[in-house]
Amino acid sequence: MTAEFAIVLPAVLVVLGLVIGGILIVSHRLTLVDAAAEVSRLEARGDAVLAETRLAALAEGVTVHRSQEGRLHCVTLTSRPGTGLLSAVAVTARSCAADHGAADHGTTP
Numbered sequence: 426m427t428a429e430f431a432i433v434l435p436a437v438l439v440v441l442g443l444v445i446g447g448i449l450i451v452s453h454r455l456t457l458v459d460a461a462a463e464v465s466r467l468e469a470r471g472d473a474v475l476a477e478t479r480l481a482a483l484a485e486g487v488t489v490h491r492s493q494e495g496r497l498h499c500v501t502l503t504s505r506p507g508t509g510l511l512s513a514v515a516v517t518a519r520s521c522a523a524d525h526g527a528a529d530h531g532t533t534p
Contacts, residue, residue, distance in 0.1 A: 446511055453506035457487070457518035461502045464489075469498040469522035497521040 460483055467476035468491070480489060483502075490501040499521040505512045 446507075449511065450506050450514060450516060453504065454516050454518060456483075457502045457504060457516055458520070460487075461500050461518040461520040462522075464502075465498055465500040465520045465522040468500065469524045471525065493524065494521065496524050498524040 460479060464476045464479055467473075467479065480487070484504065487502055487504040490503070492499045492501070499519060501517060501519040503515055503517045506514065506516055
């Protein structure tokens with residue numbers, strides 16, 4: 426083994442670790458974005474049981490924050506994608522849906 430190879434190998438391993446960690450974070454974010462969108466739509470139309478089922482299917486450690494912004498029902502999901510160094514990164518996804526419960530059903534346009 427040459428000295429150049431001994432110097433380059435750790436650098437290549439560090440870059441490979443960073444790439445794999447980045448892929449894991451992006452994958453986790455996509456999962457949270459999809460779940461936040463689905464849960465906000467389900468809760469906005471009154472399907473709380475289906476929304477809780479979808480939240481239960483997520484990994485442990487996901488925190489849920491719900492808010493109302495006018496006629497929008499918003500859901501924010503926050504989680505840490507892994508252990509070790511990845512646990513230092515918090516991934517957040519937020520989605521809003523029109524709240525059908527707040528709509529005026531007795532009026533016509």
